[in-house]
Amino acid sequence: MTEQTSKTIGIDDAVRLVTAMVNNGELDQAMSLSEQLCTAAPDHPDVLYVSAGLSWRVDKSDQAIAMQKRLVALEPGTATHHERLLYFLRETGDISGALAAAEAGVRECPSSPTLINALGMLQLNTGNLQGSRQTFENAILAFPKSPTAHQNLSLVLLAEGLAEDAVNAFSKGLTPLKPVDFETKYQDHQHIGEIYNGLAQGYDANELQRAWGPQTAQVMRAALGPGKHGDVLDLCCGTGSVGAAISEQTDHITGVDVSSGMLDKARARDIYDKLICADICQALRSIDRSFSVVTCSSALYHWADLTTFFDAVASVLLPNGYLIFSVDPASDEMDIGQSAPSEYAHSRSYIRRVTASAGFREIxxxxxxxxxxPGFWCV
Ligand SMILES: C[S@@+](CC[C@H](N)C(=O)[O-])C[C@H]1O[C@@H](n2cnc3c(N)ncnc32)[C@H](O)[C@@H]1O
Structure with missing residues (x-):
């Protein structure tokens, strides 16, 4: 900013101008104006805020972090400043820096659930289970109605080997659904397909998501043993992580998914003998083949009531066939709980009741x- 410009438009207007340039994708101009602003007003919080964001956007992460640290020092009581610093540090892989920033953030802003939960997750991910547990327990005391701390505590308990406690902790973050709600909670599957079309490209880059196929294979081997298991139907197959993990144990494998984008990825693996793009309940009604194994990994959280699903699967399974599926967990105090908008968890008592009435026997x-x-992996 030249002296004349600063006089002409002032700091606030110049900050707005940088923001507008960034929003229009005029990053070089924005950067040049931001540099002038930083020279003219290096300790102005708005200048630091917009310049840190811009530096991050143009991959100058060291500069972004330095500015964000300065902003935190200037306004230590602003939780969003700490949150953004944490985000920058985590993204650049500076976990010890992020941990220190989270501790400082919680000290300065003890009423920020986001910072407390971030601290607990960093403690968990760095192996400090005791510290993490304490942080989430404190968060639950401070924000008893927030589901996040309950759900995060479930992760610590699972890591400690306390599986039942983990389910109970996760369940405390759920909103139980009354039976009358079940029908109204059905998903718009077309809409889900569009969401997954948007996620398909980067889906397999996520380590957690890549793990579900091998996990399904492990559950299948534990229950059914090694060797071939005949014709398999992989429902909600996504990009084919399950197919990739179990294909050597199948004679023929069909995948079904409502997202054409996810199916393109599955097709590229060249594993499935047949892929069907459809809502699973529609596909199950039209499939003219019977299967010895049906899998459905990490997808049933999209449904509240699973009665129709289990009935439909039973109709395509051979006698003595197997259904292998996973669900988010609820304690037996409820049938179905809502964990997030359009996401549902199911209790074992509910699963047992509806699968039994569809003719299944629990293994x-x-x-x-x-x-x-945590979740329930069921056979
Ligand atoms: C979280 S992904 C899991 C994919 C895969 N089973 C795995 O374990 O990696 C959920 C998948 O369910 C699919 N899906 C959701 N609702 C569906 C529906 N009604 N019919 C068919 N597929 C559906 C989505 O398109 C998505 O590919």
């Missing part, structure tokens, strides 16, 4: 890592 229900939290 195993184990508690293990599921999506982001």
């Amino acid at each position: 195993s229900i184990t508690i293990d890592a599921h999506r982001s939290y």
Whole structure:
């Protein structure tokens, strides 16, 4: 900013101008104006805020972090400043820096649930289970109605080997659904397909998501043993993580998914003998083949009531066939709980009741890592 410009438009207007340039993608101009602003007003919080964001955007992460640290020092009581610093540090892989920043953030802003939960997760991820547990227990005391701390505590308990306690902790963050709600909680599957089309490209880059196929394979081997298991139907197959993990144990494998983008990725693996793009309940009604194994990994959290699903699967299974699936966990105090908008968890008593009425016999229900939290892996 030239002296004349600063006089002409002032700091606030110049900050707004940088923001507008960034929003228009005019990053070089924005950077040049931001540098002038930083020279003219190096300790102005708005200047630091917009310049740190811009530096991050143009991959000058060291500069962004330095500015964000300065902003935190200037306004230590602003939780969002700490949160952004944490984000920058985590993204650049500076975990010890992030941990220190989270501790400082919680000290300065003890009423920020985001900072407390971030601290607990960093403690968990750096192996400090005791510290993490204490942090989440404190968060629950401070924000008893927030589901996040309960759900995060479930991760610590699972890591400590306390599987049942982990389920109970996760369940405390759920909102139980009354039976009358079940029908109204059905998903718009077309909409889900579009969401996953948007996620498909980067889906397999996520380590957690890549793990679900091998986990399904492990559950299958534990229950069914090694060797071939005939014709398999992989429902909600996504990018084919399950197919990739179990294909050597199948004679023929069909995948079904409502997202064409996810199916393109599955097709590229060249594992599935057949892929069907459809809502699973529609696909199950039109499939003219019977299967010895049906799998459905990490997808049933999209449904509240699973009665229709189990009935439909039973109709395509051969006698003595197996259904292997996973769900987010609820304690037996409820049938179905809502964990997030349009996401549902199911209790074992509910699963047992509805599968039995669809003609299934339980072989195993184990508690293990599921999506982001613990879950029930069922055969
Ligand atoms: C979280 S991904 C899991 C993918 C895969 N089973 C795995 O374990 O990696 C959930 C998948 O369910 C699919 N899905 C959700 N609702 C569906 C529906 N009604 N019919 C068919 N597929 C559905 C989504 O498109 C997505 O690919």
